[in-house]
Amino acid sequence: MAKTYIVGNWKMNLNVGESSIYLHKLLKRLKIARGVEVIIAPTTIALQPLSLQIDRKRLKLAAQNFYYQDFGAYTGETSISALKGIADYAIVGHSERRYIFKETDKDINKKVAAAIRNNITPILCIGETESEKIFGETKDVLRDQLIGGLSEVSLEDLKKVIIAYEPVWAISSTKGARLAAPDDIAASVNIIREQLKALYGKAAEGIPLLYGGSVNPSNAGAYLTIPGVNGLLIGGSSLIADHFIDIIDLAKRVVR
Ligand code: PEP
Numbered sequence: 609m610a611k612t613y614i615v616g617n618w619k620m621n622l623n624v625g626e627s628s629i630y631l632h633k634l635l636k637r638l639k640i641a642r643g644v645e646v647i648i649a650p651t652t653i654a655l656q657p658l659s660l661q662i663d664r665k666r667l668k669l670a671a672q673n674f675y676y677q678d679f680g681a682y683t684g685e686t687s688i689s690a691l692k693g694i695a696d697y698a699i700v701g702h703s704e705r706r707y708i709f710k711e712t713d714k715d716i717n718k719k720v721a722a723a724i725r726n727n728i729t730p731i732l733c734i735g736e737t738e739s740e741k742i743f744g745e746t747k748d749v750l751r752d753q754l755i756g757g758l759s760e761v762s763l764e765d766l767k768k769v770i771i772a773y774e775p776v777w778a779i780s781s782t783k784g785a786r787l788a789a790p791d792d793i794a795a796s797v798n799i800i801r802e803q804l805k806a807l808y809g810k811a812a813e814g815i816p817l818l819y820g821g822s823v824n825p826s827n828a829g830a831y832l833t834i835p836g837v838n839g840l841l842i843g844g845s846s847l848i849a850d851h852f853i854d855i856i857d858l859a860k861r862v863v864r
Contacts, residue, residue, distance in 0.1 A: 612644050614644060614840055614852075615818065617702070618649060618672075618847060619704070621651075631648075634648075634849050635661075637853050638667060641666075643860075647667070659694040668697060669696060670696070670697035670699055671686075671728070672698075673698075674687060674688040674722070674723075676718035688719075689726050697728060698731065699731045700720050700730045702774070703776045704779075713756025716753075716757045717758075731771075731841070733820070734750055736796075738777035750796060750803065754800065763808055770815070770816045770817075771815060773796055773819055774819075774821050778821030785821075786822075794835065819840055825851050828855045842855060
């Protein structure tokens with residue numbers, strides 16, 4: 609049975625105390641869901657205390673960001689090796705990192721490789737901006753971001769990677785964000801699956817592909833049933849525990 613992934617990206621919200629209260633509330637209602645992997649990505653400082661509070665059978669942690677070197681003179685950075693035993697996943701290449709912090713495909717590629725090297729599963733985010741979509745560049749952008757992000761990933765390591773398709777224009781933090789239609793997402797999912805196949809052949813079929821962009825309890829069901837989509841990456845709605853739990857419940861019902 610293929611897993612469905614429900615990932616909550618808290619971004620730069622909830623301090624350590626608030627994160628712990630949220631987690632307490634979540635764990636009270638969260639049952640072991642066979643076939644559904646629930647993951648939350650709190651701020652870096654909250655990862656370690658939350659790692660002591662979670663029950664890994666029900667919930668896993670993801671880092672939102674890290675530096676690709678394992679140690680050294682990089683003042684202010686957190687290495688992925690320091691997150692070993694704390695986080696099981698790490699978000700890489702989120703559009704807010706690409707566009708606000710100017711991360712390039714080269715940086716992203718190194719982060720993907722560093723995560724794999726440290727046995728942490730990278731969730732590689734890709735997606736076109738509004739203007740790229742308008743100019744018909746979606747296919748090229750997705751191809752370039754996949755090739756750029758995965759160029760150091762061997763066929764053998766491919767099973768350690770998750771891809772998240774997040775059209776930048778549909779992310780709630782984007783000015784004037786709008787909801788992506790399931791047909792639009794399906795078209796991009798096909799492009800991504802085709803490109804992965806071109807890069808890795810049949811082995812690419814097993815790569816989990818998530819959708820992210822203004823997901824909420826009202827639209828999550830429709831997004832989860834798009835063929836080729838194996839889960840959701842959720843920003844804003846994941847900050848409301850009741851909404852996040854509603855989405856997890858929906859995922860349980862559509863488990864493949
Ligand atoms: C995200 O940050 O990855 C995201 C999809 O955010 P939102 O759900 O708020 O659009």
